[in-house]
Amino acid sequence: xxxxxxxTDDDLDGGPGFSHRLxxxxxxxxxxxxxxxxxxxxxxxxxxxxxxLGPSWMRVGSYVMIGAVGAIGLTLLTGQAGQLSLATPxxxxxxxxxxxxxxxxxxxGKVGYGWPTWLAMVGAVLIASLFGLAxxxxxxxxxxxxxxxxxxALVYVGLYAGQRWTSLSGGTANGRLAPDLNLFGITFxxxxxxxxxxxxxxLALTVLAYLMARGAVRSRPGRAWxxxxxxxxxxxxxxxxxxxxRSEAFAISSGYAGLAGVMTALWYRLMKPDESEFVxxxxxxxxxxxxxxxxIGGLGSVGGAIAGSALVNGLPGxxxxxxxxxxxxxxxxxxxxxxxxxxxxxxxxxxxVVLFEPGGLAALGRRGxxxxxxxxxxxxxxxxxxx
Amino acid sequence: MSTxxxxxxxxxxxxxxxxxLALGFVIIFKxxxxxxxxxxxxxxxxxxxxVRTENHLHFLGSAILGVTAAAVGALVIERVLVARRxxxxxxxxxxxxxxxxxxxxxxxIRRLGIEIPFLGKPYDGKxxxxxxxxxxxxxxxxxxxGAVLVGAxxxxxxxxxxxxxxxxxAENREAAALMGIxxxxxxxxxxxxxxxxxxxxxxxxxxxxxxxxxxxxxxHAVALVAFPAAIIGGLDSTGGAIVGGAIVGxxxxxxxxxxxxxxxxxAVFIVMLAVLIVAPAGLFGTRERTRV
Numbered sequence: 001x002x003x004x005x006x007x008t009d010d011d012l013d014g015g016p017g018f019s020h021r022l023x024x025x026x027x028x029x030x031x032x033x034x035x036x037x038x039x040x041x042x043x044x045x046x047x048x049x050x051x052x053l054g055p056s057w058m059r060v061g062s063y064v065m066i067g068a069v070g071a072i073g074l075t076l077l078t079g080q081a082g083q084l085s086l087a088t089p090x091x092x093x094x095x096x097x098x099x100x101x102x103x104x105x106x107x108x109g110k111v112g113y114g115w116p117t118w119l120a121m122v123g124a125v126l127i128a129s130l131f132g133l134a135x136x137x138x139x140x141x142x143x144x145x146x147x148x149x150x151x152x153a154l155v156y157v158g159l160y161a162g163q164r165w166t167s168l169s170g171g172t173a174n175g176r177l178a179p180d181l182n183l184f185g186i187t188f189x190x191x192x193x194x195x196x197x198x199x200x201x202x203l204a205l206t207v208l209a210y211l212m213a214r215g216a217v218r219s220r221p222g223r224a225w226x227x228x229x230x231x232x233x234x235x236x237x238x239x240x241x242x243x244x245x246r247s248e249a250f251a252i253s254s255g256y257a258g259l260a261g262v263m264t265a266l267w268y269r270l271m272k273p274d275e276s277e278f279v280x281x282x283x284x285x286x287x288x289x290x291x292x293x294x295x296i297g298g299l300g301s302v303g304g305a306i307a308g309s310a311l312v313n314g315l316p317g318x319x320x321x322x323x324x325x326x327x328x329x330x331x332x333x334x335x336x337x338x339x340x341x342x343x344x345x346x347x348x349x350x351x352x353v354v355l356f357e358p359g360g361l362a363a364l365g366r367r368g369x370x371x372x373x374x375x376x377x378x379x380x381x382x383x384x385x386x387x
Numbered sequence: 388m389s390t391x392x393x394x395x396x397x398x399x400x401x402x403x404x405x406x407x408l409a410l411g412f413v414i415i416f417k418x419x420x421x422x423x424x425x426x427x428x429x430x431x432x433x434x435x436x437x438v439r440t441e442n443h444l445h446f447l448g449s450a451i452l453g454v455t456a457a458a459v460g461a462l463v464i465e466r467v468l469v470a471r472r473x474x475x476x477x478x479x480x481x482x483x484x485x486x487x488x489x490x491x492x493x494x495x496i497r498r499l500g501i502e503i504p505f506l507g508k509p510y511d512g513k514x515x516x517x518x519x520x521x522x523x524x525x526x527x528x529x530x531x532x533g534a535v536l537v538g539a540x541x542x543x544x545x546x547x548x549x550x551x552x553x554x555x556x557a558e559n560r561e562a563a564a565l566m567g568i569x570x571x572x573x574x575x576x577x578x579x580x581x582x583x584x585x586x587x588x589x590x591x592x593x594x595x596x597x598x599x600x601x602x603x604x605x606x607h608a609v610a611l612v613a614f615p616a617a618i619i620g621g622l623d624s625t626g627g628a629i630v631g632g633a634i635v636g637x638x639x640x641x642x643x644x645x646x647x648x649x650x651x652x653x654a655v656f657i658v659m660l661a662v663l664i665v666a667p668a669g670l671f672g673t674r675e676r677t678r679v
Binding site: 137141143344 | 422468471472475477478479480481482483485486487488489490493494497498499500501604605607608611614615618622649650652653656657659660663664667668669675
């Protein structure tokens with residue numbers, strides 16, 4: 001009798017076709033092997049490139065990681081909590097300016113507080129989230145596409161502030177130099193191996209961003225976000241404070257964007273506000289690129305956001321390095337550059353995703369994993385996860 | 388006082404163009420539930436065709452071709468892409484149009500290269516003097532054309548079969564379909580009308596008088612300023628689009644005159660945020676009600 005009631009490995013594993021029983025030790029053993037193999041492959045893939053790739057590839061990779069951090073924040077907001085936002089570049093700008101202001105020394109015409117730079121980085125992220133929280137009167141009330149256009153306003157505010165408050169932003173002509181990050185004596189920007197060091201720094205930040213986002217998605221905040229996304233009335237009836245959760249999601253997402261902004265300043269070694277609202281580092285074009293990343297990756301998927309960034313932020317640099325020139329087809333003023341080509345690729349990818357695979361790359365990945373699960377490798381694989 | 392009248396009339400002229408664009412947003416939103424981010428690209432498409440045909444045709448001929456191109460562009464986006472996903476949520480559909488917009492605008496801007504051609508040769512840069520007041524001819528003509536088109540639209544919306552069908556469908560899509568209204572056709576016509584309005588708008592947008600910049604990325608960006616116009620009035624209110632257009636046009640020209648040119652760009656968005664805080668669905672938009 002007791003045998004019937006006991007949990008089988010099949011139950012633990014969550015799938016059919018796993019009838020023979022394994023001892024707990026053996027069960028642990030096999031999936032642990034699988035897990036370790038997967039983690040090792042990922043670790044080799046992200047830790048070793050600095051050993052065999054040149055500095056220009058390091059810069060492409062670091063740029064992908066900037067996009068990954070921002071896109072993770074946006075996918076939490078738009079994918080998990082269902083709030084459309086075009087304000088990512090604005091919060092990036094806030095983060096970048098805050099980092100430069102807090103971290104550099106006071107100079108005539110340029111305000112600076114001379115904080116230790118690691119503290120300036122933390123401060124910049126906090127300031128960006130506070131700005132996000134300050135948007136709560138709008139973020140908590142305005143819904144759907146209305147919110148999308150409302151957040152567009154912030155990009156214009158950022159443009160104006162960057163042009164106007166030159167004592168903070170350095171102005172559109174010069175900007176300000178990004179202070180070097182000093183982590184317990186390790187510096188990054190003024191060093192022979194700076195591209196490699198920046199790679200490892202950004203990698204650490206991306207992993208941190210990934211783990212925190214995954215943790216949030218799998219626990220209480222994530223459940224609250226999905227509840228208000230799917231049905232606000234039902235969520236409210238279950239005790240979720242809709243306005244509060246909406247504002248919180250916005251603030252958290254802004255913090256991620258702020259970190260991406262600090263990384264952007266470090267990547268360029270310079271923080272320079274844009275001259276136009278449509279083209280530049282903190283412009284509407286960037287907002288659209290971030291939306292493309294999270295949609296291509298699969299709305300709400302943290303891993304997908306990283307994959308989306310690899311495509312949108314990585315392709316232009318990678319193509320330039322592959323073909324060794326800035327002209328893909330044609331020549332002169334109307335040549336197709338890698339940047340334009342990437343825009344075609346991700347624009348088309350967005351259309352195809354909405355039409356044919358609304359779950360994006362994440363759904364394709366899940367499908368691939370299920371396929372692997374039907375192969376003899378199955379006992380070694382951790383069970384597939386739902387959304 | 389004369390400065391004020393000058394600024395007000397020019398602002399209303401700009402407002403008329405914004406109203407044309409905002410009306411396009413609203414018509415499309417009512418018909419398909421999509422906020423059409425590709426509207427800026429339709430504007431560019433119309434302008435591009437008009438510019439490229441200008442040397443071979445009279446201004447009017449190239450303008451008509453441009454407007455037609457924008458209308459066909461809208462029709463293609465609707466039939467080929469949007470109509471395929473009738474059940475997708477509004478955010479996915481908005482993102483779909485963003486994808487279209489990225490490809491279309493990049494391609495047109497690439498084709499333009501370093502050219503920034505101006506449109507509206509017959510009226511651009513020829514100010515009208517009435518006493519001590521100087522008015523931009525482009526804005527005056529825009530005001531007239533806008534009034535005629537908007538008037539025609541409202542008459543059609545009120546009295547033609549399409550207008551009745553469109554209103555019925557916006558009210559209750561399923562009931563309208565059961566009454567034999569051909570949803571596909573009604574929606575397609577709505578997109579064509581929005582495309583026509585975008586094609587007309589660009590004839591005034593890419594001028595010295597209006598934006599000081601020819602057909603380029605900034606034309607696309609100016610089309611984005613019509614978003615606030617549609618949002619202020621309410622995305623599902625046709626009358627609201629006209630009011631929103633006027634508010635945006637006046638805000639822009641007043642703040643450019645009395646505060647600063649740089650500020651005028653964000654003034655419009657600040658007004659929009661203020662409206663949204665008070666009325667989250669715009670001034671005349673239908674407030675979402677939830678029934679449990």
